[in-house]
Amino acid sequence: MKNKFFIIVFLLGVWQSTIFAQTGGEEKVSKKEEYKPMDPLAPSRAAFYTTVVPGLGQIYNKKYWKLPLVYAGIGVPVYFWADNQRNYDRYRNEYKKRLQGIRDEDDSTFGRLDDQRLLDGQNFYRRNRDLSVVVTLGFYILSIVDANVDAHLMQFNVNDRLTIKPAFEFNSIDNTPQQYQYAVNIQYRF
Template sequence: MLNKQPILFFLFVIVSVCGFSQVESDTITDTTIDELKIEQALTKQREIDPLRPSKAAFYSAILPGLGQAYNKKYWKIPIVIGAITTGIVVYDFNNDQYNRYRDAFKRRLAGFTDDEFYGTGATPAISDDGLIRAQRQFRRNRDIAMLITAGIYILNIIDANVDAHLLQFNVDENLAMRPHFQYNPMENSSDLGVTVNFKF
């Protein structure tokens, strides 16, 4: 009777160990498969086109907004076209006003009193000095509008180029920089820092 108890106990221990080792082995296999899937997802690389930024800039230089369409940033197209169109309209308005006052001033210098700003009385409604001040103001506004429109056009090209560069920027887990917070039990204090991950 005494000999059977150690044998039964020994068999129970072996069966238990085999059962636990089987469960542990399955868990390790599942974890390895999950890690393999994650690694494959992280190492999936996109094709990098080195000419993409220059193409986007070239398209934006030809037609403002075309580079944004090439980068598939369609929401930027109305902003670019609207800003450049507004600049052109403001330039055109100020140029027309400048030409009106300049033509009237030229006619006055030639001795005519039939310009649109002279009026019907003996004295002009707008004096010669008023015409000169109006010409200066509208010429200044016209030049500022031209500079702003040229600036928006150049910004449109720069935006398309930079956006194309950023679309190809590497943001996967192999290259990462993150802040971290860690508790140090030995010193009973907290550590703040930055973790830089760089995997080849």
């Protein structure tokens, strides 16, 4: 129990020290903060750019680190679509040859398969091909939504007037050193 207490106190202390390290401690917030006018069309513009060219909305939002994720999320399912389409065509062409009465027993891939196995292979690769299309569309739509939401959040005003700080207070009623009360202070200054 004591180990858990010390771990929690240590983690909260590190978290609190990083909060104070970011603010500089001695700097005073100027009463007149920088005013950036909100662009109401920025989210729709970012979504439009991503719709036209995937990843362009992330570039517009200056979130360059998301580009590999967007292209991997769209490119990997496209690769699997092409691979499944190729295998589907191979099984379909072999089945068509069998219907015409052409059967090659020496073929290393299809020589030992019967007609039902060829149909099962076609169904398997067709199902995976279609699933790849759905996953590709899902990542494409997700990249559009990401660009839109990210453009909205870039306009969200976060300043030093809104703070969340953990607080450790000694319990003055019991006067025992192990009785700390934990709290989170949320302050908003007008």
